Amino acid sequence: MTGFWSRFRRRRIAMIGLIVVALVVAVAIAAPYLYPQSPWKMVQRPFLPPFANALVPLGTDTLGRNVASGLAHGAQVSLLIGIVSTLVALAVGVPIGAIAGYFGGIVDDVLMRFTEFFQTVPSFALAIVLVAIFQPSLTSVIAAIGVVGWPPVARLVRGEVLAQRRREYVEAAILAGQSNFTIITRQILPNVVSPIVVLASLMVATAILLESSLSFLGLGDPSVMSWGYMIGAARTVVRQAWWLSFFPGVAILITVLAINLVGEGLAEALDPRSSRDHH
Amino acid sequence: MSEEAILSVENLAVELPAGADRLFAVEGVSFEIRPGETLAIVGESGSGKSMSANAVMGLLPPGTRVAQGIAKLDGVDLFHLDEAGMRAIRGRRIGMIFQEPMTALDPLMRVGEQIAEVFEAHGLLTPAERRARALALLTEVGIPEPERAIHAYPFQLSGGQRQRVMIAMALALDPVLLIADEPTTALDVTTQAQILKLIKELQRKHGTAVMFITHDFGVVADIADRVVVMRQGKVVETGTAAAVLGDPQHDYTKALIAAIPTGHPEVAPPATPRAREIVLEVAGLTKTYTTSGGFMRPARVVHAVKSVSFDLARGETLGVVGESGSGKSSLGRCLVRLIEPEAGSIKIEGAETMGQSIGQMRQWRRRMQMVFQDPYGSLNPRSRVGRIVAEGPIAAGVPVKTAIAKAADLLAMVGLDASAVDRFPHEFSGGQRQRIGIARALALDPRIIIADEAVSALDVSIQAQVLRLLADLKARLDLALIFITHDLRVAATICDKVAVMQRGEIVEMGPVGQVFGDPQHDYTRRLIAAIPGRSESGPLGRVRAAGA
């Protein structure tokens, strides 16, 4: 683990990403203390430009709500949805991929057809349908992003498990009389964790993008302030109030960028090629 | 020493990137090669033999660099040439072939074009002439149907054919020096013999000097004029092949030569032959693979194991030999039912195991355990060694603590320190890992051990140690051993009986002396003939004859 950390730390750009992610997390956690009032609260006259009033440093929106407060509270939502939906995708994708890769044959065939099937449907369109059907809410958005997100996980896990499955330690475990479940969970999965972690980190970024797209189309939870919502709501006034779509857009861009940098840093630090340097 | 050396390397040092386990990959290495001569550079893995060759070619891996030394080719120091100068040398003055003929050819390009590229790289000939030369070269290296082969993609050729293409490419411009980096290691023994023969022939015909890098003293004996022995980046001994093999001066060389399997049984048969107590009886075992064609396309059937029958008694060692694809590994996996055979009978201690449920099978598997080939892949990198060894007993219901304590004992038995229990596999060397694998196989107190190429991935000195351990354990624990290997010398060293497999079938089976001494089947004879270093006229043969 220390080896991993020192390898990760060596990549400056990944460290910058990590620091930015840490900042976003800090803002998300601090949001209720920074802006104890609801971000929906109309606090000033509408369309106040940024840097004009110290109390609303980033200006106000169409209803006179504080943009800075919205950004801070939006960070919470974006991160929450990004992380939870990724967990949902992992919860679906990892078992399917592991079972397909481990058992192979007809089980693999069936599961992979099933996965392909989900991949053939344009995923964004599917997400729209799911959210619309279950009515926009935090739960339905998370579920929809998770549901469209799992096929790549399943494919990755299947591939990795398949590769591990061919290694002799798995045969040794079978000969030792271990059950399939034990072999998958105790022997194989720990060896597949690195690529899953890398993929998961990138999926968090993708999920944040997807959530913002859904909110932009008006398919977000109407009770939670999110960055995508802010841009969607500002779309029609983009010309008289550029800051309303600009700041949340930049917030998404920076967060997603930073998570990607961390993901890449993880990928390199966890790369078997670089971790094999002790022999 | 009358002739002028075409390549002379002096005091070469190659620096490794920071953080590696040593400062220099190669240090203070000097050697020279004269026209028409074959210089073998021998050493175990990590000895720096390939690094030296790559340094000469200017193809060192990224991060490493020549720190010191000169390499004079025709009086020009290669280490001081610029990139363009070096490019003019590569392919034209020095040709090179590599270990893996599969990956060394561009998979997307027809082999004819790949050969023609050599001429193109040096701006020679017209495209039509290049094609003609490529065809001539393919004919010269003995590829069947060269007119067709020229249009083939690498994947359509066999390993041996691919290596021939590589040789054709390397020799296309009649270089003065050919560097061959373990060119036969990935090949079957019969193919290896053919390739070695081809290199020799071409060398004679073109007068090329060959720098031959290998770990196999048998190959050295067959091909080398002079030998450089390397160890951990340094040259330990240099001399003519006859001198080095026949009268090694350095302890390391001596040890290496001593470790070569002699091809004679080392374990004396029990003084008093006792009644054979059959532990395993196999009859008509069959496994075929059908590549599904789908409708409209005929399915392809491969016989991995075809009506194999044999029996095995307590204390006996059965060697299963054959080239890759002969089905010997499939046989081993069928026996422990990692692969489900489709027909036949497997009786362990008289009880039929075929057709039994998975639960029942678990019981039988404890009687028959396996030692695997890959010292890296056969141990879970994320498990501690103690746990790896104890897994079988734990799965069988033994309390974890007890099982781990027993694992420590087993590890001691295979010659490892008790502290090994808490360490991870990557902290061990290849030989040590194989010992861990053996300890694991023993953990369930089996009657039968199947060793599948258990020493193939090991350096020769380590190989000898592991073989000795296996033989020792077998005798001590009164085990039956099935030893699967492609190396006939190894088989001859350790086995009582040997079965020769070809295309899934046992073509010949009998006591080792009988099979190897008086082979009946044509295939067996071919295999034996192809063993490197076997020829009685070679230096090793002479040594062996004298010593044995």
Next chain:
Amino acid sequence: MQTLWFLSSRLVKGILVVLAIVVLDFFLIHFAPGDPAAVMAGESGATDEIFLQQLRVKFGLDQPLMTQLGLYLWGVVRLDLGYSYRQQMPVLDLVMDRLPATLILTGAAFVFSLVIGVAAGAWAAANKDRPLDRAITTISLIFYATPLFWMALMSVLVFSVWLDWLPGFGFEEVGNTDNVFERVLDVSRHLVLPAVTLGLFFTAVYVRMTRSSMIETARMDFVKTARAKGLTEGVILRRHVLRNAVLPVVTLAGLQAGQMVGGAVMTETVFAWPGIGRLMYEALLQRDYNLLLGVFLVSAAMVVVFNILTDWVYRLVDPRIEVAR
């Protein structure tokens, strides 16, 4: 023969996948709350139960679900995708009307992203760890992380509103000319912003993929062989590394086709591009079941066709596939 076999087997597979998708979607969408009859009736601003019932009977909405599904499937087999309640037109006509626009948009975005992506990725790989590589990698990462709709919004603002270089919405200036050449020019001008916006994300994906694939391939043995022949780095890069490295990118590009149709929903909405992406969003909001299913079907079929084409290209580039199958 091989080719014929390949095509027909892939086609059969593809059709099965598409049909399965239709069935799934059918149940998914019918699971949604909302009565299409109420939507239709709602448009008139006032309505009564008699009227609603009339509408339900008219469009078979009073039938059991399985019957509706059966009728629909039977229709699909006869290339009849049903009737859009809301638009009062056969679904197939509506979708086919809109399909060309989407094909033009996604096709342009696809070509743009693949060409630029592979070129830039290869360029970056050739200059690995130099400033140029860093610049390309950084820019592509930024595009990768930018929300598509935001990029669309900002590009309209900058290039259409502020700079007035390009039209910011629509397919063409309607009714301006009958001259084919002028029309093509006009459509192309309208195409630039949406296609580039849609393509940029995928460009970024291909840049990253090409770059890493190139670097990976450069480590392969056959590259060393090529060096041992005395080939120059440029030739090695183009002839050996790039060709091999492009294979996984092609595979990825095929898989991304589905994503691109999804992205088109966003792009078409912002740029008022009259394609099926927009049609789909409208249909969904109006609960126009048949239309929605039709768009789903067609876009899934598009993805399947894309996948088959990719495999086809892959077979052309990689000789190993032909025999291995």
Next chain:
Amino acid sequence: MKAKLLGTLATSLVLAASVAVPALAGPKEGGRANVVIQPEPPGIMTGIVQNAPAQMVGGNIFESLLRFDTELKPHPQLATSWEISPDGLTYTFKLHPGVKWHDGKPFTSADVVFSADKFLRETNPRTRASLAHVETITAPDDLTVVFKLKETFGPFIRMFEAGTLPMVPKHIYEGTDFKTNPANNTPIGTGPFKFAEWVKGSHIRLVKNPDYYEKGLPHLDEIYWHVIPDAAARSVAFETGKIDILPGGSVENFDVARLAKTKNACITDKGWEFFAPQAWLWFNHRQGVTADARFRKAVSYAIDRKFAHEALWNGMGKVSTGPFADSTAFRDESALVKYDYDPAKAKALLKEMGYKGEVIRFPYMPYGETWQRWAEAIKQNLEDVGIKVELIATDVAGWNKKMGDWDFDISTTYLYQYGDPALGVSRAYVSTNIAKGSPFNNVGGYANPEVDKLFAEGATAFPDSARQKAYSAVQKKLSEDAVYAWLIDLKFPTITHCNVKNLITTGIGVNDGFKEAWIE
């Protein structure tokens, strides 16, 4: 760009040539109007499709017997004159002679009888409801039609408007399935413009009817209705000059103020008098706290209508004070109990009734940005006085379903009042109009026999003074009960380039505005 430049050059040459002729003071003939249509209508046969965009386009193709000006006074259209018998039961219309359908067939009284008695009775529920008062429709001769009523029905004359009672050709529809008749896609009317083409997702084109019976009309050669689904894109289109006319509701309210200030932009809120849309907040009277009048009053006090009127509606329209919209007949300001913005009163009322923080479900109307923003603002207003609100996002279908199933506590809505309380107001209040499945009847479930009786009186009383009495009483009762929270009497501004002249001339605005319009 070049092609456009060349085109412009060519046009300006032509213009230069015509400048020599002295400019006329009257309307300029010819030219094309580029108009936005949003959303793309499902069809433009207004006898079948009644949604707003369909009416906007179809209003130029189909006509009714009368037109109504911005004061809602009737004017001749297909009827040259009309007569109401003193008992208010017989309506006799004289038709315009020499009127031809777009396919050349003559328009006669038989078409009127067919349209009213057969076609619209089947296809248009709103028309069907009004026609329930009709006993017989007869055609004594080719140019005379007589409607005989069963009882007096005050607003009956207002039916003869293009959107409610469009004339459809008998010779095309008789004996066919009206809904699937192929002519629905190539509509045939009597109006000043003829259908030319419809490229789905792109545009609808109408061309001048050269045989139009009103001499000298229309002035324009053609009308292009452009489908531009994105609101921001519609604004850009107007600014770049591609679009001349933005009908009400086609750009987001936030953009209206900005667009109004751009060069050559003219804005009007006229043309909505007939529809008189009113926005209010539904209360579900059936259950929970919303069944309590004190709670409803508290909500009515808590909502800052003035803020919404200014921030969301650019000050267009008027803040509502009661159930009758500003331009609806029989509105009586003096009868109303008024609820001004007063959070303190709201809090006091909540305290009095013992509101314990029950969460109010608010599936707001999903009709675009403004409505969502408004819902957010209302939620904030309510939370400021301590009411807990859960916003529920839906799409149009889901919302219709929720409202139709009465699955809500409060919700925003707006309905047209069609100038007369009997046509557009009573439907949301009378208990006979409580039925599951529709989002447009008495969704709140308010049931009061006294109110039912007063509305019934108001509809059938004769003459108008008798109606006024009943309606004043109703207004008093409804506002006392705070039945719903009336928000704003909406006006949707029409934005045009100022060289578009004479566009809005009647109470239904753009819906039949192109007949007399010209472009300078």
